[in-house]
Amino acid sequence: MNAFFSCLQPSMLAACLGLVALTGCGGPYDAAVSGMVKFNGAPVPRGTVSFKPQSTGADAFGQINSDGTYVLRTGREEGLNSGSYSVSVAANETPAPNPKGGPPPMGKAITPEWYRDPATSGLTFTVVPGDNTIDIELNATPPPGWKPPPGRR
Amino acid sequence: MNTSIKSRSRLLIAAALLAASGGCGATAKYDANVQGTVTIDGELAPGGTVTFTPVEKGPTAVGTIASDGSYALRIGQGDVGSPDSSEIPSGKYVVTAMITGSSPPTDSAPAGAPPSAGPKIIAEKYGSRVTSDLKFEVKKGPNIIVLALDGPWANPPVEEPSDDTSAAEAEGEQESATTGAREDAATASTPAGVTETAEPATATENEAFKDQEAKR
Numbered sequence: 001m002n003a004f005f006s007c008l009q010p011s012m013l014a015a016c017l018g019l020v021a022l023t024g025c026g027g028p029y030d031a032a033v034s035g036m037v038k039f040n041g042a043p044v045p046r047g048t049v050s051f052k053p054q055s056t057g058a059d060a061f062g063q064i065n066s067d068g069t070y071v072l073r074t075g076r077e078e079g080l081n082s083g084s085y086s087v088s089v090a091a092n093e094t095p096a097p098n099p100k101g102g103p104p105p106m107g108k109a110i111t112p113e114w115y116r117d118p119a120t121s122g123l124t125f126t127v128v129p130g131d132n133t134i135d136i137e138l139n140a141t142p143p144p145g146w147k148p149p150p151g152r153r
Numbered sequence: 154m155n156t157s158i159k160s161r162s163r164l165l166i167a168a169a170l171l172a173a174s175g176g177c178g179a180t181a182k183y184d185a186n187v188q189g190t191v192t193i194d195g196e197l198a199p200g201g202t203v204t205f206t207p208v209e210k211g212p213t214a215v216g217t218i219a220s221d222g223s224y225a226l227r228i229g230q231g232d233v234g235s236p237d238s239s240e241i242p243s244g245k246y247v248v249t250a251m252i253t254g255s256s257p258p259t260d261s262a263p264a265g266a267p268p269s270a271g272p273k274i275i276a277e278k279y280g281s282r283v284t285s286d287l288k289f290e291v292k293k294g295p296n297i298i299v300l301a302l303d304g305p306w307a308n309p310p311v312e313e314p315s316d317d318t319s320a321a322e323a324e325g326e327q328e329s330a331t332t333g334a335r336e337d338a339a340t341a342s343t344p345a346g347v348t349e350t351a352e353p354a355t356a357t358e359n360e361a362f363k364d365q366e367a368k369r
Contacts, residue, residue: 028295048196048222058297061190063197063221075188075297076223076237090195097255103272103305104254106194116195 029079031127033060033072035134037089039111043068047091047110049136051125052118054084064091082129086118089138111138114146181211181242185291187226188237189298193252193275197222201252203300205291206282208245218252241291248287250279250302276303 033051037044049062049070060080062070074080092107114120115138122143125134187205191198198218205214205226216224231239254271278284279302289298 048192050192050195059190059299061192061197061222073190073221073223075190076219076225077188088195092194092196098272103274106304106306 029074029077029081030129031082031132032079032130033062033127033132033134035070035132035136036068037064037070037091037136037138038068039138040140041137044089044091044110044138046094047089050088050090050118051080051085051127052088053081054086054124057081057083060085064089080127082127084124084126086121087123087125087136088118088121089115089123089136112140112142113148114142120146181244183228183240183242184293185243185296186238186240186294187214187216187291187296187298189224189296189300190222191218191224191250191252191300191302192222193302194304195301198252198275198302199254201250203248203250205241205246205248205289207242208247208288211242211244214241214246243291243293245288245290247282247285248279248289248300249282249285250275250287250300252302272305274305276305278303 037047037049044064045066045068047064049064049072051060051062051072053059058074058081060072060074062072064070071078072080089111091110093110095104095107098104115123120143123136127134191201191203199220199222201218203216203218203224203226205216207213212228214226214228216226218224225237225239226241227236227239228241252273252275254274273280278286287300291298
């Protein structure tokens with residue numbers, strides 16, 4: 001009740017409108033995440049960002065645009081649940097089509113192998129309710145004790 | 154007169170009720186919504202189709218994969234006004250998928266005809282309900298199901314001789330060079346199929362949705 005009346009004060013109006021936008025018609029999720037993915041300081045031009053919840057919940061994914069930016073989605077909807085996430089990044093160059101008509105070979109990796117797995121990426125982020133800007137900085141230094149998994153190029 | 158109209162209308166009502174309740178046999182209850190994301194070797198799928206076939210009996214649900222890798226299931230036309238809100242019966246499903254890449258440059262389709270389908274860019278096993286290892290329980294209410302698929306080299310396809318001859322006709326002397334390249338690619342990535350399995354993604358994710366519903 002008090003919260004409702006405080007909405008009538010001009011100073012609170014913006015906050016209340018924000019609340020309405022969040023809970024009203026913003027889809028089922030309470031948070032939004034966008035940002036940029038960089039490898040050695042340069043934007044990564046393609047690939048996928050995956051946010052895996054550290055407890056329960058749905059995974060969120062974002063496609064990396066040619067300028068390195070991404071926006072997270074859960075299923076068909078933009079946004080995700082707030083909470084703590086382990087993050088992985090997979091980016092490969094678009095492979096040339098197989099001239100024989102078979103499946104194309106896997107494209108050359110743009111980002112290092114250990115970033116593909118949320119367990120070895122070392123990337124964890126906390127998503128708070130509302131809008132979040134999360135820039136993901138990658139580099140060529142492997143995490144301590146990292147060994148390439150067998151059988152992958 | 155009066156009574157006959159009454160009894161007739163009663164009959165009509167009874168017939169209508171019967172049709173509504175049991176007319177088409179034991180109809181499955183459409184009580185679940187399924188959305189999700191499809192990845193191939195960790196990257197978002199560029200398009201294609203996923204098919205959820207009930208393990209017992211019931212209608213088959215399909216979802217078209219958007220360019221951002223997301224899909225929503227529907228049966229038949231689904232909810233025409235709001236396709237993402239389409240509902241399907243809850244229960245156990247086995248999932249198959251068909252995702253193809255761009256058509257090969259040596260496209261043999263005649264001019265004016267639609268280009269032939271590109272090669273599959275996911276492992277062969279997802280093409281059949283028998284070999285697919287993707288099985289999910291769809292719960293009542295909203296579900297988010299992530300389909301983490303292996304790429305085509307997880308189970309290298311068997312070389313088909315007929316494929317070779319048609320390609321040889323099209324390419325002439327390039328043949329020996331490309332065959333070599335193909336074999337290299339196959340041998341280099343074969344072990345990936347041994348060590349990797351698709352993640353059976355999301356048994357727990359229904360709980361998150363319950364939480365959300367409670368918040369709303």
